[in-house]
Amino acid sequence: MSVPKSVLLVVNPAAGSHSADVTAEALRLVREAGPAVDLLLTRHPGHARALARAATGPGGPDVLVSLGGDGTAHELMTGLAGSPGHPALLVLPGGSGNSLYRELWSDRPWQSVLETALSAPHVRQVDLIRVAETRGTALLGASTGLAAQTLNPARGNAARGRDRYEKALLDALRTGFPPYPGRVTVDGAEVHSGDTVCANVGGGRYRAGRFMACPHSVLDDGLLDVCVAGTALPTPELLRLAREGHHVVREGVVYARGRRVVLERTDGRPLLFEYDGDLVRSGDATRYTLDVVPRALRVLAAGASHRAEISQDRTHETPRKASTQIT
Numbered sequence: 001m002s003v004p005k006s007v008l009l010v011v012n013p014a015a016g017s018h019s020a021d022v023t024a025e026a027l028r029l030v031r032e033a034g035p036a037v038d039l040l041l042t043r044h045p046g047h048a049r050a051l052a053r054a055a056t057g058p059g060g061p062d063v064l065v066s067l068g069g070d071g072t073a074h075e076l077m078t079g080l081a082g083s084p085g086h087p088a089l090l091v092l093p094g095g096s097g098n099s100l101y102r103e104l105w106s107d108r109p110w111q112s113v114l115e116t117a118l119s120a121p122h123v124r125q126v127d128l129i130r131v132a133e134t135r136g137t138a139l140l141g142a143s144t145g146l147a148a149q150t151l152n153p154a155r156g157n158a159a160r161g162r163d164r165y166e167k168a169l170l171d172a173l174r175t176g177f178p179p180y181p182g183r184v185t186v187d188g189a190e191v192h193s194g195d196t197v198c199a200n201v202g203g204g205r206y207r208a209g210r211f212m213a214c215p216h217s218v219l220d221d222g223l224l225d226v227c228v229a230g231t232a233l234p235t236p237e238l239l240r241l242a243r244e245g246h247h248v249v250r251e252g253v254v255y256a257r258g259r260r261v262v263l264e265r266t267d268g269r270p271l272l273f274e275y276d277g278d279l280v281r282s283g284d285a286t287r288y289t290l291d292v293v294p295r296a297l298r299v300l301a302a303g304a305s306h307r308a309e310i311s312q313d314r315t316h317e318t319p320r321k322a323s324t325q326i327t
């Protein structure tokens with residue numbers, strides 16, 4: 001991609017780490033980098049999607065900058081995806097978990113990311129996840145069980161940033177989180193059946209900013225990774241190990257990869273399910289079908305010279321039973 005001439009900066013003022021100072025700094029840095037820049041603040045949930053959709057039309061910007069959290073990036077993605085040659089999406093960390101930012105840029109300071117992305121832009125065409133039952137699309141990932149259950153409590157607690165999700169997870173452990181009877185199928189083969197603490201599908205490696213739920217996931221390999229935790233591994237231990245992605249080698253944790261993942265609850269009760277941080281409220285659904293949509297979104301990401309730094313963030317653990325469960 002050539003150096004962008006125009007940028008639309010979309011800021012979510014309701015996102016977890018929003019500040020007027022950061023917005024002003026981002027605006028200044030874009031101007032200093034050279035492109036013409038417009039700034040728009042989202043006014044309500046869903047607004048970012050409409051802004052992104054409008055940006056795909058004639059006269060739209062070369063780059064759409066998301067200054068919000070994963071929810072803002074998700075909304076922008078839904079407005080861009082499906083429009084060939086759409087403006088490239090640059091994700092900056094203005095939210096709480098900021099998992100997508102970490103996935104793409106590790107923990108590099110956002111100011112240097114902005115400068116790099118605008119002066120030497122590198123476009124990566126990343127996969128998306130299509131959820132058949134909701135007809136929705138995810139970028140970061142999807143999950144059932146523990147992580148899905150703690151989303152709403154996380155929004156309500158007083159903690160900020162990544163602590164918000166961690167506090168909700170620890171609260172859930174304290175009050176007793178009930179596993180559910182589940183089944184997970186990958187490309188038609190059952191990889192897990194029985195008591196389930198959570199099933200995570202990526203997408204990205206990180207969830208809640210801090211946990212490497214699917215540590216081997218690659219954003220643009222045309223495949224979905226799935227990691228399922230049963231009850232053999234105590235849940236506090238699961239959370240501790242998941243910070244570095246070390247849970248995947250432990251007894252009771254299954255890791256697999258494929259183009260279609262089906263997540264089910266087998267006792268007839270509704271399956272708690274979220275994607276990109278939004279809980280699905282579809283009544284009594286017990287099953288969700290996730291298909292990869294290969295290379296469907298253009299994002300600005302680290303080029304070759306910065307990739308090494310980011311890949312150091314990747315775990316070196318080999319998942320348990322990798323030979324049979326990773327295709």
Ligand SMILES: Nc1ncnc2c1ncn2[C@@H]1O[C@H](COP(=O)(O)OP(=O)(O)OP(=O)(O)O)[C@@H](O)[C@H]1O
Nearest residue numbers: 014015016042043045069070071072095096097098
């Ligand atoms: N003006 C607004 N008022 C209220 N909510 C808004 C507004 N603009 C956007 N939103 C909503 O804010 C929600 C939270 O945004 P976002 O997910 O980006 O931040 P976060 O939850 O703090 O971060 P993360 O998802 O990284 O943990 C989104 O679901 C979005 O729809």
